[in-house]
Amino acid sequence: MREKSGIAAYFDNAWKAAYSTFEGLAVTFSWMFRRPITIQYPDKIDKPTQETLPDGYRGILEVDLDRCTGCMLCSKTCPIDCIRVKIEKNEETKERFITSFDIDIGKCMYCGLCTENCKFGAIHHSKEFEATACKRSDLVIHFTDQPRPVAKPKKDREPVDKPLGQVVRKKLKVCFEDKEGK
Amino acid sequence: MDRWDGGDMKELAEWVIRDLFSKNPDTWQYTWAIYLAGMALAAVICLGFVAVFAGPVTWVERRTAGRIMSRIGPNRVGPQGVLQWLADGIKNLLKEDLIPDDADKPLFRLAPYLVFSGMFGTFVVLPFGANLIAADLDIGVLYLMAVTTLVVVGLLTAGWASNSKWALYGGIRSAAQLVSYEVPIAFALLVVVISTGSLSTQAIIKAQGGWPWQWFVAKNPFTFIAFFLLLTSAMAEGNRIPFDLPEAESELVAGYNTEYSGMRFLFFLFEEWANLWIMGAITTLCFLGGWQIPGVSPEKISASSGWTFVGWQLLSFAIFAAKVSWIVFIVIQARWTLPRLRVDQLMSTCWKYLVPMTLVCIAGVLFMDLYIVQGGITDKIIRWIMTLLGAAVIVLFFLRARYNYKMDKDKYPGLRNEKMWYPPYRMP
Numbered sequence: 001m002r003e004k005s006g007i008a009a010y011f012d013n014a015w016k017a018a019y020s021t022f023e024g025l026a027v028t029f030s031w032m033f034r035r036p037i038t039i040q041y042p043d044k045i046d047k048p049t050q051e052t053l054p055d056g057y058r059g060i061l062e063v064d065l066d067r068c069t070g071c072m073l074c075s076k077t078c079p080i081d082c083i084r085v086k087i088e089k090n091e092e093t094k095e096r097f098i099t100s101f102d103i104d105i106g107k108c109m110y111c112g113l114c115t116e117n118c119k120f121g122a123i124h125h126s127k128e129f130e131a132t133a134c135k136r137s138d139l140v141i142h143f144t145d146q147p148r149p150v151a152k153p154k155k156d157r158e159p160v161d162k163p164l165g166q167v168v169r170k171k172l173k174v175c176f177e178d179k180e181g182k
Numbered sequence: 183m184d185r186w187d188g189g190d191m192k193e194l195a196e197w198v199i200r201d202l203f204s205k206n207p208d209t210w211q212y213t214w215a216i217y218l219a220g221m222a223l224a225a226v227i228c229l230g231f232v233a234v235f236a237g238p239v240t241w242v243e244r245r246t247a248g249r250i251m252s253r254i255g256p257n258r259v260g261p262q263g264v265l266q267w268l269a270d271g272i273k274n275l276l277k278e279d280l281i282p283d284d285a286d287k288p289l290f291r292l293a294p295y296l297v298f299s300g301m302f303g304t305f306v307v308l309p310f311g312a313n314l315i316a317a318d319l320d321i322g323v324l325y326l327m328a329v330t331t332l333v334v335v336g337l338l339t340a341g342w343a344s345n346s347k348w349a350l351y352g353g354i355r356s357a358a359q360l361v362s363y364e365v366p367i368a369f370a371l372l373v374v375v376i377s378t379g380s381l382s383t384q385a386i387i388k389a390q391g392g393w394p395w396q397w398f399v400a401k402n403p404f405t406f407i408a409f410f411l412l413l414t415s416a417m418a419e420g421n422r423i424p425f426d427l428p429e430a431e432s433e434l435v436a437g438y439n440t441e442y443s444g445m446r447f448l449f450f451l452f453e454e455w456a457n458l459w460i461m462g463a464i465t466t467l468c469f470l471g472g473w474q475i476p477g478v479s480p481e482k483i484s485a486s487s488g489w490t491f492v493g494w495q496l497l498s499f500a501i502f503a504a505k506v507s508w509i510v511f512i513v514i515q516a517r518w519t520l521p522r523l524r525v526d527q528l529m530s531t532c533w534k535y536l537v538p539m540t541l542v543c544i545a546g547v548l549f550m551d552l553y554i555v556q557g558g559i560t561d562k563i564i565r566w567i568m569t570l571l572g573a574a575v576i577v578l579f580f581l582r583a584r585y586n587y588k589m590d591k592d593k594y595p596g597l598r599n600e601k602m603w604y605p606p607y608r609m610p
Contacts, residue, residue, distance in 0.1 A: 014535055018410070022575075024519040025512070026582035028250045033587055035594075035604035038254045 050127040050165065058110040058125040061103050062168045063143045067122035070098055070150035074114035074123050082107035083114060083123075088147065097147040105131055106139035120153060126165035131172055141171045190318040195220035224316040228305040236455040237267035243455075243514045249606065250518045262609045277444035285441065286343040293340035294442070294449035300332030301453045301460065307383050308463045311473050311499035312483045315384060322383040323371050326464065327364065330419070333453070334360045337428060337438045340450075344441035352437025355525065356421070356428035362532045363418040363425075369540035370412035373405055373547050374398055374468040387472030388480050399469040400568040402554075404546030409469040411540050416465060417513055418532070420457040424520040427528055458513060462506035470505050473498035 004012045041049055053059075061083075075083045082104040088097050114123050133139050195216045199207040207213050241256065241264055248255025256263035281290055306329075307322040309315040319325050334357055341353015375381055377398055378389040390397050399409045418425035429437035439450045466472055474480070475498055483494045523531065554560050587602075594602040 010534075014539075017531075017535075021516070021520060022579065023582065025515055026579055027586050028515055028519045029579070029583040030586035031250045031252065032246070032606050033604060034249075034252065034590075034602050035600060036249060036254045037252045040254070 050129075053127045057127050058112055059165070060105050060126055060128045060131055060141075060168050060172075061108060061114065062124050062126040062128075062165060063101055063103070064122050064124070064167070065098065065101065065144055065148060065151070067120045067151050068098065068101070069120055069122070069153050070096055071119075073117045073119075077113045077117045079111065079113065080107050080109060087150070096150045098144060098150055099147045101143040102140050103143070104140045106136050120151070122151075126168050128165045128168045128172065141168065143167070143171070190313075190315045191220045191224045192217070192317060224306075228316060229302070231310075232302065232305065232456045232459070233452075235459050236452050237271065238264065239455050239458055239510065240267050240270070240451075242511075243517075246511070246514050247518045250515070257609070271448065274444055274448040279444045279446065280441075282345060282441050284345040286345065289339050289343035290441075291446075293336050293343060294446045296336030296339060297333050297453045298336075298449050300330055300334075300336055301456050303329035303332065304460050308460065309383055309387065309467060309473060309502070311495045311502060312475075312480060314495060314499060318382055318384045321381050323375060323381045323386070326383075327368055327371070330460075331360075331364070340442070341438040344438070346441050348435045348440045349438050352428045352430070352434050352440065355430070355434075356438055359421075359425065359427055359528060360419060362529065363415050363536075366411060366415040366532060366536035366540045367419055369537065369544060370408045370415060371464075371468060373408040373540070373543050376544065376547050376551065377401060377405065383467055383472075387467050387474060390471045390474055392471060392474040392476030392478065394471075394572065395565045395569040396474075397469060397471040400565050400572060402547065402550045402564050403568065404543040404550065405469065406568050406571070408540060408543040408547075409465065411536055411543065412468065413461075413465050413509070413512075415532075415536055416461040417516065418528070420461050420513075421454060422458075422513060423517040424522050425528060426522055427525060430522070432522075458510045459506060461513060462509035463502075465509050466502060466505040470509075472505075473502040475501060 003009070039045060039049075050059075070085070070087045072085055072087065075081075075085045084100070084102045084104075086099045086101075088099050089095070090097065110125065112125060115125060131139060196207045198220075199205050199210055199213060199216050203210070203216075205213075207216075244266070245255040245257075245263070247253075256266040259265045259269045281287055304326055306316045307319050307325055309318075337356040337360070338353045341349045341351070341356070344350070374386055378386045380386065380389070386398075394400060398405050400406065421428055427437075428434075429439070431437075434440070439447055442450065475483075475494065478494065483491070483498070486494055550564075554564070591602050
């Protein structure tokens with residue numbers, strides 16, 4: 001379109017201002033009838049946010065001790081040493097026990113290196129993310145309280161066979177109850 | 183006992199003296215006390231009304247803004263967030279009242295009250311209904327123009343007294359902007375004054391009628407244009423976006439109120455939102471027939487008595503409030519539609535476009551009034567054409583809005599498996 005000049009440009013400007021305001025108001029008015037995209041976390045939602053997150057979301061780490069062979073690869077590969085595994089060996093029966101498996105989620109940077117190294121699918125990112133605590137020590141998740149024998153490695157097992165997050169969810173709730181002094 | 187058929191508070195006070203005390207208002211020694219009581223009553227009623235309007239309209243504005251931006255807006259305090267304004271007010275009341283060390287302290291303290299009284303003074307002549315007006319001044323429109331100037335003084339005082347660069351820039355800009363835009367407002371009001379032959383706000387309304395074709399907006403093409411020019415200038419006068427240069431949060435932090443906090447800050451915000459009503463009321467009374475009830479003449483209202491009289495008053499107030507709310511909604515919507523103007527654009531809009539156009543409107547209205555007989559056949563034809571034009575603009579607006587909605591409707595389910603239809607009355 002050719003640039004107008006002089007008196008034509010003057011009226012063209014005035015007309016454009018009026019016309020674009022009219023069209024703009026029509027656009028914004030149509031938005032009054034469209035669904036807002038806001039998700040009203042945490043209370044006014046249809047289903048928990050954890051269920052709406054995409055697969056591959058890196059939430060709080062979860063360990064399935066039924067699968068853990070105690071190889072310590074996750075602990076060794078962790079760049080910030082937030083996974084602490086203690087293994088003790090019964091000298092008579094040559095049986096190995098996991099005496100403690102702690103993950104400090106206050107330190108964890110959710111890089112996912114531990115899950116890549118775990119050949120047995122024992123450590124995973126769950127979709128849990130709501131970890132709030134009054135003390136830093138409450139953010140350390142203890143996956144076992146008493147020594148338990150390591151799992152036997154099975155080669156033909158599926159990587160994951162149960163929904164993730166159940167263990168962590170339970171552990172986090174324990175944290176909250178401790179905080180409230182129960 | 184005589185019936186009260188007065189127009190404003192003064193006549194109500196005289197009626198009280200005459201009929202309740204059986205005294206002559208001109209000679210009774212306590213007349214001043216009744217007048218004073220009438221003034222206080224009018225002030226309290228108007229202040230209560232402003233407070234109750236300016237508060238919830240902030241909620242309306244934020245909800246509207248939310249929906250336009252595909253958000254929800256405040257919906258937590260009270261049912262659907264309607265008490266959000268109370269929460270904000272209480273929060274601001276409890277905040278510390280900070281005054282900068284280098285500020286000009288008396289002026290700093292004074293400025294919010296200047297701004298507030300400049301805004302509140304207009305309520306003297308703004309009618310609310312057929313006989314609901316604080317004072318029906320003969321120079322109503324002139325008084326309106328004069329008293330709003332106090333706002334400029336207040337804003338400039340606030341900017342100067344803060345002793346801050348941002349505040350000073352904001353104050354200077356507000357002075358430049360508000361003084362400039364008073365010119366097109368005065369000219370646009372002059373169009374109405376010429377058509378009426380009176381400066382009194384009630385006389386302007388009584389010169390119009392209840393039906394749309396009796397309004398000044400439909401009187402002739404020049405008043406039709408003057409209506410939009412007045413609305414634009416009033417938005418600039420009220421510091422609304424797209425003419426939000428004194429506050430310009432992207433450039434000037436918050437403009438003239440940068441250094442203010444707590445209750446004093448609240449006074450500025452209060453003035454801004456109460457201005458919405460003033461804006462809407464001025465445009466309504468000048469161009470949209472004010473409180474006129476369709477099919478009921480003002481004489482019939484003042485001739486009625488008892489509860490019928492009260493009923494007419496309430497109905498006229500409801501009609502006036504509905505028209506004002508419509509204007510207020512358009513102004514709110516324009517805020518969230520249009521980008522802000524630059525300073526030079528603002529000035530050229532005023533001096534190059536609005537002022538000459540309003541002058542042309544004045545000339546046109548003078549011409550039309552000279553050569554077209556009121557109530558004649560030409561007058562009727564012009565009024566009908568203008569009414570149909572106005573209706574066509576409104577219908578076209580809704581068609582365009584519908585088109586915009588339909589354009590995106592089919593794409594929507596791809597994002598989420600819900601329907602896009604979500605009207606404003608559905609509150610999330």
